[in-house]
Amino acid sequence: MDATDTSPRRVEGFAKVTGAAVYAGDTPAEGLLHAALVQSTIAAGRVETIHGAAAAGCAGFAGLISWEQGAALKAMPTLEIARENAVHFPGQGIALVVAETAIQARDAAAIVRVGYAETPAVTAIDDPLARPYAPDMCGARAKAASLRGDPAAGLAAATHSGGVVVRRRYTTAVNNHHPMEPHAVVCWWEGERLEVHTSTQAVFGTRAIIAAALDIPRDRVRVVTRFLGGGFGCKGQLWFPYMMWAILAARETGRPVRLELSRAQLFSLVGRRQETVQDIEIGADAGGRLTAIRHHVLSQTGTFAEHADPVAKISRQLYACANVETGHRLVRTNAPQPIPMRGPGEAPGSFALESAMDELAEALDLDPLELRLRNWADHDQEAGAPWSSNGLRDCWRMGAERFGWAARGRAGWREGHLKIGWGVAASMYPARRQASRARVRLEGDGSLLVQCGTQDMGSGTYTLLAQLAAETLGVAVEDVVVELGDTDLPQGPISAGSQVTQSVHPAMIQAASAVRDALARLAVADPASPLFGAEPAGLRFVDGMVRGGAGNASENLASLVGRLAPDGIEAEGNAPLGDDLGVTGMGFGAIFAEVAVDPILGEVRVRRLCGAFAAGRIVNPLLATSQYVGGMVGGLGMALHEETVTEARSGRIVGDNLADYLIPVNADVPAIDVVLVPEIDTHLPGGVKGVGMLGHVGTSAAIANAVRHATGRRIRRLPIRIEDVIAG
DSSP states (O other), X not given: OOTTOOOOOOTTHHHHHHTOSOOGGGOOOTTOEEEEEXXXXXXXXXXXXXXXXXXXXSTTEEEEEEHHHHTTSOOOGGGHHHHOOEEOSTTOEEEEEEESXXXXXXXXXXXXXXXXXXXXXXXXXXXXXXXXXXXXXXXXTEESOEEESOHHHHHHHHHHTTOEEEEEEEEEOOBOOOOSSOOEEEEEEETTEEEEEEOOSOHHHHHHHHHHHHTOOGGGEEEEOSOOOOOTTOSSGGGHHHHHHHHHHHHHHTSOEEEEOOHHHHHHHSOOBOOEEEEEEEEEOTTSOEEEEEEEEEEEEOSSSOOOOOGGGXXXXXXXXXXXXXXXXXXXXXXXXXXXXXSTTHHHHHHHHHHHHHHHHHHHTOOHHHHHHHTBOSSOTTTOOOBSOOOHHHHHHHHHHHHTGGGOOSSOEEETTEEEEEEEEEEEEEOOOOOEEEEEEEOTTSOEEEEOSOOOOSSSHHHHHHHHHHHHHTOOGGGEEEEOSBTTSOOXXXXXXXXXXXXXXXHHHHHHHHHHHHHHHHHHTOTTSTTTTSOGGGOEEETTEEEOSSTTOEEEHHHHHHHHOTTOEEEEEEEOOOSOOXXXXXXEEEEEEEEEEETTTTEEEEEEEEEEXXXXXXXXXXXXXXXXXXXXXXXXXXXXXXXXXXXXXXOOEEOOSTTTSOOOOGGGOOEEEEEEOOOOOSSSGGGBOOOTTTXXXXXXXXXXXXXXHHHSOOOOBSSOOHHHHSOO
8 A cells, every 4th residue: 555645535424433323223212122033943844833922921021923924025036035834944933022122032032832744955056956057047147157259169279289178076065144234134214114224235126125025115214234244245136035924023023123143153044155066177278378268167056046146257258268158057056045145256256267367377487477367358258339438457467476376486495384376367347337426515614414324334435435525616525515325315326236336426416516517607606795696617627616717716615605605515426327338348357376385284374466457447545455355354254264154954054153264363364465456447437346345356366366376285175174284
């Protein structure tokens, strides 16, 4: 990070560290009831009876909600669990108990007796009962299968030309999200209007689901998420069934209801990253030019919904190759439903592709970075479209210089008994955006109010919008008040897919510019102003002053607006999606890693990480660097720590706590160097791309490649464990 960077610091930081920031579960409400879930003890079957008599006799008991009340909800895939008595996985919520206190609710839920009709369960993707199938799509954007050219001929050509073909299988484990803030809802009815304070990454999407489920107009539902303590993809649709039960309980009891999930419940109820088995064939000629890639993926989905991350999509686009085939298959299992998790698809896919590229470089006796440079793609290979911009070669060059890659030898080296190695991998993630609105109001005292309904997941949206408004109108960031996370505000985007900044940016600039232009017109038309008669377009707004285009004519902004518009000036910006730009927007990066491996203890330590990233215009370098660092820490966890383990016979999660589910802690995280590669993108609105995913994608591959360099052992399964590297 550049020590001279003057990025505004987080405007919401003080509220968070002092406890003034109110998260969903902390929302005060008079007469609040508390809720707890009854969870399934079987993996597959149906609930035949729920005996709540004993619970009803508990102190403070106020009610019980199950699929019987949920059946009144409108049928939709996201709410099936709330409406039906089918059991799809162990730990599934099957009823909700409400009571006067949280302890009373948990105690009552614990003694609810449930009768089941159990059926055989498929608990793993290699279960004998498993039946793999090919989905049509990976999410809403990517076809599950693709083919260009003739991969079989391309692989044959590699061999015949003196090149090589690498055929390998790579696997990645189930990972869980575990944001600091657990999922929570506090909800109540005010006559026919419903107010819902909940931890969601999409307040408007949540409102739409609630209104549709209850068959009421959207304007009768308000959803609020002022602060969101992380999400990484899990604060979405899998939470809705239990949120809806709380809403039904609030309607039935006539009192506000609060439900907050436990840490253990986050393992099963709100989603996770899919386990993957990836088969790759990759060929190159003697000069290291790729001739073919085949990338096929098997992963797990649930029995009540379908989810497929676009794991192999990275192989369609990252490198120049005329012959590429990809495919995805799914296995329905009686396990928690997967959902997008940071770098969905690209993170596990890059581990396989970038490991295979390293194996290819070794077989060709080429430096791994040189092999990548020789196969840089000058356009989007899948769509056949030009990139909006592509700074990947600059990322490789600048990252290599910072890391000192030129000193890397063919093999690692020793420091005492430790084995040291270096690895590299590429990163990429689509630059997407959604339609967005934003409102800016310049008050009579010169302060600014900025409003947008989007929520801040912790990435710094409060600060970003304050900064953009302040820069446009030339005021201090401290004089800007930002309101977010409320469906009563102008509609903003979902906090997912690294798309908030590029979605809100054009709407924010449009609104702030309209306010600035309106004040400029008032100023030049006012005979009492020193700016009278000047050209409105020539005025400059800086340091709280409005200055003329030439000379020293100026006036204090607060005085100007107080005199000419004492009731304030307000404007709203609207940034619809618009037409297809005919280009592919993509952020790129290069990750370099140094590891030290203790062959006696089997300990792998990451000693250095360097990430160089090209993501268009970086509005706030400090926030962007924070996002990149967080992503690389997540990639380190994926490489060395995180794995959700399931007991094969019962399908239950083993160790559903943060003592047994390993995550990186301070002692695991090395010095992380972030290089912000300058990139000008003239095609995308504002030249802005997302940054949140780029740090995660590629990091696990870079670490695995470094372990290979250090030890000579190629680890093709994540996470890398002690037994993988310990001396035999």
